[in-house]
Amino acid sequence: MIELEIREGIAHVTLNAPKKMNALDVQALAELSEAYDRAAAAVATGEVRALVLRGEGRAFCAGRDISAIDPANDDVMGYLDGTVQPLLEQMSAFPAPTFALVHGACLGVGLGLAVASDVVYVAEDAKIGSPFANLGATLDSGGHWLFTERLGAHRTLDLIYTAELISGAEAVKAGLFSRSFASEELVEQGLAIITKVARGATEAFVASKELVAQIRDQRVGLWASMRAENKAQTALCDTADYAEGFKAFQEKRPPVFTGGH
Numbered sequence: 001m002i003e004l005e006i007r008e009g010i011a012h013v014t015l016n017a018p019k020k021m022n023a024l025d026v027q028a029l030a031e032l033s034e035a036y037d038r039a040a041a042a043v044a045t046g047e048v049r050a051l052v053l054r055g056e057g058r059a060f061c062a063g064r065d066i067s068a069i070d071p072a073n074d075d076v077m078g079y080l081d082g083t084v085q086p087l088l089e090q091m092s093a094f095p096a097p098t099f100a101l102v103h104g105a106c107l108g109v110g111l112g113l114a115v116a117s118d119v120v121y122v123a124e125d126a127k128i129g130s131p132f133a134n135l136g137a138t139l140d141s142g143g144h145w146l147f148t149e150r151l152g153a154h155r156t157l158d159l160i161y162t163a164e165l166i167s168g169a170e171a172v173k174a175g176l177f178s179r180s181f182a183s184e185e186l187v188e189q190g191l192a193i194i195t196k197v198a199r200g201a202t203e204a205f206v207a208s209k210e211l212v213a214q215i216r217d218q219r220v221g222l223w224a225s226m227r228a229e230n231k232a233q234t235a236l237c238d239t240a241d242y243a244e245g246f247k248a249f250q251e252k253r254p255p256v257f258t259g260g261h
Contacts, residue, residue: 003035009259017056022055033090040094053100055103060114062108088113088115104123105127106128125183128167130143155174201241
């Protein structure tokens with residue numbers, strides 16, 4: 001159900017099980033991990049300079065495929081701690097800018113896929129949240145962190161207790177994700193931005209990605225972050241894109257970045 005296509009410097013990863021709203025079982029998660037591995041290898045060769053994740057059909061991802069799960073025998077820890085979290089960490093560490101285009105349902109592990117992406121563009125009418133109150137379960141896949149970090153404790157628990165979903169437009173307004181587009185314009189508008197990013201200075205973007213991750217995960221303070229910025233900027237001085245950027249500015253023309261050293 002996981003498809004990978006590489007074109008024009010972009011790895012297009014697609015969840016393609018529309019009949020079950022792209023719900024993910026263990027096999028699908030393994031396929032998704034393999035797709036990210038293959039795309040990462042293409043980054044190393046210069047073939048890929050950005051990645052986009054999206055879902056076919058009427059939903060991005062409705063979460064875990066529980067259609068054949070027996071709660072009495074379900075290895076929840078094995079699924080979440082042994083499969084889901086390693087995948088999300090792998091996705092977050094992808095060595096180039098990553099994007100998710102979210103429409104329809106974005107729930108459970110589907111929400112986790114969004115959390116693990118660098119930038120998320122959503123359809124205005126997407127449905128995001130925690131339906132787990134109706135299952136006797138709790139929000140997982142990083143959802144507690146995302147909601148508490150961006151919405152605060154009260155709004156987070158309100159959404160969890162009530163199982164209410166918020167729209168993509170509301171999610172962007174609340175600071176959960178980056179931008180929202182009309183549903184019929186999401187892919188076109190999103191890919192236009194991603195195509196531009198894929199032509200940019202990839203190593204500089206990855207440096208910023210790492211700096212942001214330090215602030216997010218390690219709570220690095222201002223001066224420590226500034227020192228890390230200084231080191232990153234110094235390292236970029238030796239790259240071809242850094243030289244091209246300065247040369248293009250001085251020659252008053254658009255830069256032509258290659259994405260590599």
